[in-house]
Amino acid sequence: MGNKGKVARAKKRKFMGNQFSEPKFRSSPNTDTSGEEPILDTDTYRTESASARKIRNNNVDLDVQESNGDISKAFILMNAEILCSFFRTTMRCYDCGELGITCELSDMKHGFYYELLLNCDKCNWCSKVQSSHQSTSNGHKEINLRMVSFVRSLGLGYSALENFSLYTNCPRPMSKKCYQSTFSKIHAASKEVAEESMVRAAEEVKTLRGKGDPNSRSSDTEFVDCNVSLDGTWQRRGHSSHHGVVTAISVETGKCLDSEIMSNICKGCQFWEKNKKVDEAGYMKWKLDHPLACKANHKGSAGAMESVGSVRIFSRSEEQRGLRYTEYLGDGDAAAFRKVSEFCPYGEDVEIKKLECVGHVQKRCGTRLRRLKNENKTRKLEDGKGLGGAGRLTDKKIDTLQNYYGFAIRHNAGNLDNMKAAVRAVLPHVASTEANKMHDLCAEGPNSWCKYKADPENYKHKNGLPLAVVGVRCEQYSQQACARKDDSRLYHAAYKTKESTKKRRKVLRAIRKGFQDKATEAEGDLYSAGGH
Secondary structure, eight states, X not given: OTTTTOOOOOOOOOOOOOOSOOOOEEOOTTSOSSOOSOEEOTXXXXXXXXXXXXXXXXXXXXXXXXXXXOOXXXXXXXXXXXXXXXXXXXXXXXXXXXXXXXXXXXXXXXTTEEEEEEEESSSSOEEEEESSOBOTTTOOBHHHHHHHHHHHHTTOOHHHHHHHHHHTTOOOOOOHHHHHHHHHHHHHHHHHHHHHHHHHHHHHHHHHHHHHOGGGBOSXXXXXXXXXXXXXXXXXXXXXXXXXXXXXXXXXXOOEEEEEEEESOOHHHHHHHHHTTTOHHHHHHHHHHSGGGOSOOOOSOSTTHHHHHHHHHHHTIIIIISEEEEEEEESSOHHHHHHHHHHOTTOTTOOOEEEEOHHHHHHHHHHHHXXXXXXXXXXXXXXXXXXSSTTSSOHHHHHHHHHHHXXXXXXXXXXXXXXXXXXHHHHHHHHOOSSSOOOTTSOOSTTOXXXXXXXTTTOOOOOOOOHHHHOSOOOHHHHHHHHHHHHHHHHHHHHHTSHHHHHHHHHHHHHHHHHHHHHHHHHOOSSSTTOO
């Protein structure tokens, strides 16, 4: 009864697909024929992660040996009672040489930085010991910088430091004002380092393009044409977040070239909207200085952040990075690409091409199959059984179909006819059993990806899909209907690529651009900082 009103939240699936690459697959009669999955040839396909490649290219040693003995520069947690007992029973006074050194905290305390007072009971000798060094660059204590960086790396804030002090029985941390000051210094330094890293990544792309492709540089400009992968993410799921970020990553190097942080709210604006009548003088002073520091740089929905951020990244790529992003690799969402194309950041003569991520196309296949299974849980098929269950459309079978679908696309890149044939062969191949072998559409020959065609005598089928789950078999008329749909799509694609159609699109784009310019002139800039 307690869970009756609760709505089950769908589990977020972890996607392990490869983005816009063409790995080489191997399949031969000598390989194991008991499995269902295509086998990757690790000799020809780059198997290391993108993070490992980037660190390796920067000459960073990944095999760091952990030192268990030298702790001279480390911070350790220690019970103060044990430390005081050690001084009292073991340490001798520097002046009189007697035991009995007392240890206590002084009034000098800044956050997690403490100053210990050492006093001798026998004489007047005293000394001070600091628990942390002071940073030479900004004046903050090193331990405080590390603790603030620690909680921020977890996505937490000041309350996390309070909880840390609570559970470790430490004195309360620095004040909230000191925490904000420390965090501002860390944020400024991190932002500067990130900008330098992105500039170096852009220079690396220029070097690679300049050496590998002499035609990549435009004849009348100093800009370099390259391809990027753009994607957006949000602080919360469901496109209801107030904060988001759009990143542009080089397809060639895998390094971030630019980013745009988006927000449609500002805490300062919210505070003064509620308290402007309480302190009118303070509100007017804040209003004069705030527009340049306002955090709200987006006016609109959370879903539109990716499109707006992509346009901003493209619009400043020439000035800040010296690059032109002429090839756009997206995750299948055409809204951002359409906005960038309509904006024409590099003029009417430079066309931005859309590259499809094979991994996301493969993922959508699995997503639709799982949706189909969930929407037909109670439906009975021709054999009187449901769509899911043992021996039916299980999650494992969906993963198998998804993997074969992606394999068919990657393995036949550049050959549309072979790609269509391979995709059509996936479903009957997976549904085949010893009693009902449906490999007519699979590729022939000993090097075929279909292990049955490679070695029909020794191949043993696993549990296939029942015909009731498969639905309509790929008979003559079904194939003809699919072929007609494919021909229609090809006709429309060819029509869109005609020169006359492109010229017409330029005319319509110019008309829309003129309308947008007039609207912007009349309404003002709706996306600038503080423009609300």
